Structure formats: C-alpha cells, structure tokens
Amino acid sequence: MKIGQDKSVSLSAAVKKYVFSGCHLSIGGFTINRNPMAAVYEIIRQKIDDIHLYAHSNGQGVDELIGAGCVSRLEIAYAGSGRFAPTCIRFKKAVQSGAIAIEDYSNYQMTLRFMAGAMGVPFLPTRSSLGTDIIEKWGFSKQMRANDSRLPNEKLMIMDNPFGSWGNAPKLVLVPAINCDVTILHVQKADREGTVRMEGLTFSDIEQAKCAKHVIVTCEEIVTSDVLKANPDQNQIPSFCVDAVVHIPYGAYPTACYRYYDYDPAYLNAYRKNAENDMRYSTYLEEFIYDVTDHQALLNKIGTEQLNAIAADPRTGYAVGLDRR
Amino acid sequence: MKIGQDKSVSLSAAVKKYVFSGCHLSIGGFTINRNPMAAVYEIIRQKIDDIHLYAHSNGQGVDELIGAGCVSRLEIAYAGSGRFAPTCIRFKKAVQSGAIAIEDYSNYQMTLRFMAGAMGVPFLPTRSSLGTDIIEKWGFSKQMRANDSRLPNEKLMIMDNPFGSWGNAPKLVLVPAINCDVTILHVQKADREGTVRMEGLTFSDIEQAKCAKHVIVTCEEIVTSDVLKANPDQNQIPSFCVDAVVHIPYGAYPTACYRYYDYDPAYLNAYRKNAENDMRYSTYLEEFIYDVTDHQALLNKIGTEQLNAIAADPRTGYAVGLDRR
Amino acid sequence: MHDKRDQVTGNRGQEETLPPVTCNLSPHYTLKELMTIVAAREIKDGDIVFCGTGISMLAAMAAKNINAPNSVIFFETGAIDSLLEEVPLAVADSRVMYWTSVNGNLADAFATMQNRISGPHVVGIMGAAQIDKFGNLNSTVVGDYFRPRVRFSGSGGACDVASFVGRTITFMQHEKRKFVPKLDYITSPGWLDGPDARRKAGLPDGGPESVITNMATMGFDSITREMYLSGYFPGFTPQQIQDNMGFEIDTSRAVEVAPPTEFELKILREKCDPHRLILG
C-alpha cells in the first residue's frame, strides 16, 4: 500500500515485482473485453508458472495463460470468448487432460467472493446453486484444502437462515472470500498515483482490485489527477488500492477496450485455429509472444492497418461495421 | 413494479398512493444533503402517522417527521444535522420522553441492512460492533419482535466464522435485511420512466431504493431518456426499480442538492430554535407546513432572495461564500 | 450464461446454422424465425428479460417490438436496455454498453435477479449442453466431472439465473444426446427432482417454464414438474419429436404451434434484425 506517490513503472518491472511462481492471481475483464492482455503476455514471456488463477467469466486472458503453461489451478465461473470460442480451447484441453485443477462456481458466486475479500469479511451469502453439482462436486478436495493454508477449508457451505423466516430464504450458500496476492486490470484512464477511471461496464474489476494484496493497473492513457478530479463521480478505484500503474496503449488487445478499440476478430479467429492444434499453438507462442520483446512489438507485428480497422467510433465506442466474421 | 411507462405524478398523489399509516418507510440522503424534504413535508401535511422509519445518518428529514408526530419507531445510526444540530432536537426530545421507540445500529450496519434487502439475502456479515452495547442493548425487545412479523426476530446475531481461520475473522455480526414498504429519494435528474442520475456522493440511496417494495423519486429535473442514455455510466438506478417520479425543484430544500443549491443556514438555524421549544415548534408546523399548500408555496414564502443566496456555483456545486453562521 | 450457441447448435465458433432436420417447412419463414417468435410470445409486458447473445437476445428484441413493449432487456454484465445497433458477440461486447439506461456491473445484475421484488419479474433465457425431464441444465462437462470427456465453459451466470428468477425459457438443439435421463453435471437448477424439490433445497419460487427447440415447445406439468410436449412445429409430428429425445414425455397435450403471423415476421425481419445477422 503506497499513497500519493508516482507509481508508474514499466510492465516488465511491475510483473517481475508482483507476479511470482505459485502466486494467487486474479485478472479483470470479461470474455473479450478489457482483459489485461499485455500483462498476460508479459507473464508468459517471463515464464511465471504454477499460478493459482481467479476470474469470473474471463476468456482470452485465461486461455492464453493456461495455454502457455503458466496456470496450475483455476477458480472460475466461465471460460469462453463469446462467439470466437464459446468454450476456450486451451482451457478445454487442459481440463480434459487433467493438466490443471479447476474449481467451478457461478458468476455471481465469484463476484461475491471478490466482494467478500474487498469488504474484509470471510464469506458472503447467496441463494444461488442450491440443489446443484456446484455444491456437490469439489474440484479441490477437502484434503487438498486442509493441506493448503492459502485455500479455504470448504469450497462453500450451506447454512440454515439464522433469522428464521426473515427474508423468506430458508437456506443460504456461503461462499468464501478471495484474498489474492495480486490483481491485474486493464482500464481506460489512470493517474500516476493510481486513481482509476473505467468507462462502460466495470464487470467485477473494482471488487477484484480491492480484494488483492497488490494491484497492477495497465491503462490506455495516463492522465493528470486534475483531469480525473474534474469528474470524480466517474472514477472508481482510489489510488491507495493500487501499487503499479503501467501505460500500455492497446493493453487489452486483442480483446476490446470500450471507447478506444474493438476486439480483433482476425486475431481471435486465428488464435482459435492455432489453439486447436498443439503444434500450431507452440508456433503461435513463439511467434506472437516469446519472440516479441514487448506489447508494442506485438502491435508493430499486427500493423497499423489492422489496428485502424478496430479503432473505436467516437459515437458508439466500438468499431462500427468491423468485419467480425 | 412497472416498466417502460410514464411514472410522473404529483407529489401528493405519490405520497397518497405509497405512504400509509403504519408503513415501513426509508428516506435517502445524509444529514443535511439530499433529504427528500418536499416529500417529508407532504407526509406531514397528509398527517400520516405510526410510521416505522429507517435511515443511516439522516438529519433534517428524520427530525421533521418525528417532530410532526408521524413516526412511532425508528431504526437509525445517527440523527444529526451537522453543525446546525449535532443531535437532532425533536429526535432527542422524542427519545428522551419515550415518544418513539428506537433501535440503534452503526452506519455501516444500516448500509449493509439496506444492501441485504437489495441483494435479496436475509442478512450480511460484518465485524463492526463486537463487544459493544449495539449488540447488548435492544431497543425493540425480543417479545416485540416475536409479535410483529414485519420485524426480524433478532436485532442482530453473532456467529463463529464457519470457515474457521479463513479471512482471519473469528466472529461475525450478522445484520438482518431491511425490506421496507417504500423508499423516498431526492435526486438531481430522472426520466419519466424512473431512471435516476445522482450527482456527487450517492450515500446509500441506491441500496435503499432497491430494498423497497415501492420507490418514490423526487427530482430537480425531469430529462428525456436520451439525455440519460448519452452517459449511462453516470446513471445509477434503473427504471424498473421506481414506481413514481415527481418533478420538484428544490425538493431537498432546506437541505442541499449538490450542483443545484446549498443547504439554507437561515432556515436550519431558525428550525433549531423553533425545535427547542414545543410551543414554537407547533407554530412552526402550522406556518411552514400545514398552512402552505405545497412545496412551491413554501418556496414562495422563503422568497427568491434567499433561494438565490443558496444557488450552487457552477464550478464547485455549492454556494461559494454563503453566510453559514 | 453468455453465448451458448455452441451448446445449442453444436457448431462452435461459427454463425448459427439451421439444424440438420428434414421437415415440411413453410417457404414463408425459417425455423430460426419460428423459434425466435415462439420465445418472444412467452415474454410478457412488464417482464425484465435476462438474455445472452444470439437468438435469446433477438427473442427479447422481438417481444419488445411485438407483444411486450414495456419489457426491458438486460445482461448479466450490468448493461440495461442497450441500443443494439450491431449484434454483440458476447455479453461483454462493447456493443451492449452503448446507449443503455444504466451501465452497472455483475454485482448489480445478479442482485436484481436475487432481489425479492425484481427477481420474480425476471424471465431468463438460457441454453445448455444437456437437459433432463425436470429442466435441470448442464453446461459444465460431459462425462465424469474429474475426467471429463468434454469440458464446456461452465455456469457463467446460468446457475444464478436458474436459481433466482421467476421463469426461465431454455433454447435447446433437439437431439437425443442433449435430452438425457440423467445429467452428467447439474449446473443450473430446474425443478430438481420433482414437485417440492426446489422449496426443499431452499431455492426461491420460480423455475423452468418452457423449452424451445428446433422442432417443438415443451412445458412442465404444474403438479409433477415433468416436461411435456406443449407444441410441435408445423411439419413435425409428436412421434418424431419423442424419437429425438433420451426420455419419454407426455405428448397428449401437444398442439401445433401457430406459425408466425405476417406482422410478427415483418417486425422481426424489418425492425429486429434487418441485416439478418442472427437470423442468417
């Protein structure tokens, strides 16, 4: 926790400092929007492995981290990239082959788990999933949980409503808080001290930031504090929650960043084809991640023509008429 | 619950329809800001009594409802109007004389209780108030609670953390949800269907709205839906949560409405003096509430000079240099 | 519950295609148009419609323009009442964020569904890989949970929606391997194992109302909570429909589904999807 300081650093320095083998990591964004992709690629380049990963509905970021072998355990509600991969391909292969351990929750449960961490309570209650296998089947066994102090002893618990008939909810599912080592978000604007402004839907990014020991924010633009303070109703995360601010234009690419650029259908379609074949996926990793020095080098490889094609229309915030086949 | 309809009505009609003797009412705002005062005065004029009132830190609205004899029970964290009455005067008299029953919570607990109602769960957990008389002393007895199905059986409960050492919180206080009959808010902008935009701090108004069966929104301006949809990140309450939209300029007067007008120190100081004396308070009620037909008539009585003095400066959102002695 | 089109069509990552079924289809409308309109008819004026992308979103738009003008569409990502000038390819697509009434977040969206006042007014439109006779859904695995033959995306918001809201409508591809006697994994609760099971489990009132496939519509008996055939599409017979399911259902109450009216088709084609981005 640092207050009032200039926290702007390079992406490689931020990842080196806060992301480590075996760390508990959560990444923001949803399916194909505002995934912190530049950071994901940097984690892959730094070959950080054995990550315990948390997300609610994350597609591209989760799939690339898994595909590159960075992840050993995953707690998630949904691994999909919309129409481009309704089930993420490398995720699917990894779960089917037993290469990663997975714990399934619902989207709201994951949101509540981040929120519980943000609120500083050990659990939050919900009525979701009563009667389902989300309650019955535990991806992480009781024994695995008992042996790992960084995991709650229970996936979740059912409890009778202690207030009797109050609220007309006889039973509650209690889901345990997530308190992860580091959360990485990609946002539209931040100042050097770490105050964050997201535009459009915020998903669960705010809760994810506030439940983590450390927060890396990558952003499209670094603006002055005065720019943010002129409209403080539109800012969401205070600077004292943030440890590192990284200026990375197109930092969510190939996923979208509302009002800046759209997702790149060409990249995502090519990714899907590559992901379906292990050999081709190795080549993809080499060519698009390991062999490029940083995110700018990836963007150079993609080229301005493609980046221009996904540029957001100022009226709507996305690329009107983009060829999305 | 009504969707997509024009819900704009007169204040007297809205109050007549949704506020009734014995109802469970919550009012938005905080101490001397955005109290729904026009609605409070209309409730007083309609002589609705036996109200069960909920607020977190509400000053002027709570005090006037109590002073006029509308309230029989109050659940609250703080009854004060800032420097103008650090403890609300009529509230103080009513509690000291036993004229109203009161249940004390903390601000966060009241917020969590509204939030639990909004989330549709019977309780939420917190670590606040362990070891204090907020837990030990119940303003509403067990018996009173047992005999009233509209009250939770327990003021609150202490529970051991069912997740053991997870979250490093051995004990939790569970506070019961509020699901009230009606919530009244005063906001800056709304459309006729009920979509709400608040400016500045939102306090717990959003949670208060979402935990209620019915919601009355009074607003400074009714704008078209298109005005609100042009910047949807700044809107907070969807139309389907709202039952009645009432256009009442200066609807928070004599409390403040950020970016529209400031609180009125002259009114609030005069109010305090009147509140300290039962006779003078009767005269106040007659002269400023019963004898005026509606909020506009009150404003006419106050006069444009005073209203101009509290007009918000466009840069800061409050009345710069206002005489606040 | 996002884009579940892979699970509906088995055609992952491609535009939806018409199902591979032969029938005497009227030349005047496509099966997908019929499915959309049949779903739209189930949406009532005043409903809050939770939907994913694709056909479920189109059904919601059709209802709003035809029979339920006072309904509101919302997404689990927190977008309410989006102006969908282009088809979103995921519920987090920036296209759902444009010209909404409120841009919120996941916590808001699910609280709206769990809320005691608003939840019962929500109708959820779902999809899944498998469904059983009580309308329980699987969108997690085929095969054993710990050694799955096929892993799917997982619940997303589907379990939450199915747990909380007043009514759900499920789109399914009409295939034997999808209508199964026993789910490999219960992701989203339907009527669980019968009449009083939801209440016993502690779930709110509400549950599956109907299933719409590329052949038929199914309801759930108000006493037994078992699936029955409520309607068969023109060109299909109840027997054909039963033959493509992995469990027996009551077909005695089935009537032929009314084809789209000229008005319904006109609105769907001209107002909801003029570029046939979803209709194909």
Add this chain to the structure above:
Amino acid sequence: MHDKRDQVTGNRGQEETLPPVTCNLSPHYTLKELMTIVAAREIKDGDIVFCGTGISMLAAMAAKNINAPNSVIFFETGAIDSLLEEVPLAVADSRVMYWTSVNGNLADAFATMQNRISGPHVVGIMGAAQIDKFGNLNSTVVGDYFRPRVRFSGSGGACDVASFVGRTITFMQHEKRKFVPKLDYITSPGWLDGPDARRKAGLPDGGPESVITNMATMGFDSITREMYLSGYFPGFTPQQIQDNMGFEIDTSRAVEVAPPTEFELKILREKCDPHRLILG
C-alpha cells in the same frame, strides 16, 4: 462519526470556543492550534485518514501539509481526497464532494476500513460524549438506554471505525463527567475491558492510540491497555489534568508537550485555515 463538536465542546450548534480553563497559555498560539498540531503529529506518512468535520479535518489537513505529505483524507460518506476550499459543516456537505479523487458511497467507505489490506493503514479521528480508561466511547446516551437523561446522535460511523481500523485518535473535552469509570453505553469499542479483550470479542487488531484534550495527551499502555498521561500541555500540571478526570491514570510517564513550532503554526494558519473558520 460526523461533527461531534457538541460532544467535544458542550457547545451545540455554535462555533467551537476555547475551553473554560485557566492556564499560562503562550500568547503565540491558541489551545485549539496546539490540539490540532498534536493530532497532526500522530498522522504518519502513508496513512489513510478517516475524519469528520471540524478540528479532526483540520488535523488531517495539517498533517498532509507538514509531516505526512503522502496521506489521504477520506470521509465515511465516500468522498476521497476532497479539495476543501470551504469548511464543510457535515461529512455530507456538498463541499466534501468537490474535486475529489473518487466520489463513492457509504458501502465503499466502510469496506475500505474493514478491508484486510487497507484497514490497518487507516487512522480514525473520533470524538465522543464519554470515554473510559480503556478508550471505549459513548456517543449514544447519558443515563439509562431505555430512559436516557440525554440522548445523543448515536454511533454514525464511529462504532465501525473503532471496530475496523488500525489506530484511532480521540478528541475529548477535558472534563470529569466525560472521563468516566463506566460508560453509560458502549457505542464504539476501544480496548474493551483490557489486554486481550478485542481479540476475544472477535475484533480486528488495532484500537485506540491516543486521546487529545484541551489539556493533555493520553496513550494506552501496551500491556494493560489502560490509559496513561503521555503529555501535558504547556501551562498545565499532571495534577490539574488528573483532577479533571473521573478515574485515576498513571501520570509517571508524562512529559510536557512540545509547543507548536513556527513552521507548524505557519502552515496551519496560512495553508490549512487561512480564514480561521475552524481555528476561530
């Protein structure tokens, strides 16, 4: 915990006045200036400062300008890092909403204090009607709870702050009736009834650090958690201070409080409250 000035000064609804105590006050500064500066010295660089209005806000501003440039001021209403061009008269005053870093809400503000990461970095500045030797506070009633002789505003956020944060500083009016052996009502937890009591009650680590009055500063013994006299203001004696309290405290560790430096006074007067709106 809003404007507790009535409870600090006993002078409800008026500008704060200097306490009615005779002493050899230096002509170079006022008691209120000294109280403010003493509180400011306790704020560390990097602290998140929770404050109400009045003197607590001024102490936070002074610290930020003197000894803790990297501290941030926030209010329970959700305003963070407000530009206070004019003195707010309540924590919901529109003046706290102007030129902030984030305008949030109550849920955000209290979660920041209960949060395991940020909570321990928060220093809360409080006030109360009564305090006991363990730093527990009463801001609810004097007399019986059910038939109070004097009813106060109630907890507001005070109980939450005292429950959650790393350290609290309490401003008190130095009077016998306010420093009492037993509180009439425990609104906000201090060290409860001794060494391990907070832990036993289930509260987070943290608790009262100091009490600042118009005569002295008090700390809490790190073993017994009992209040002791840590400093006496120039012009007062330990005995005078003890005489104005309702319970005995250890005065053996007391040293004279250093008067404000020229630099501290200059910053306080010229940068923090040039119009003497709080300083009077």
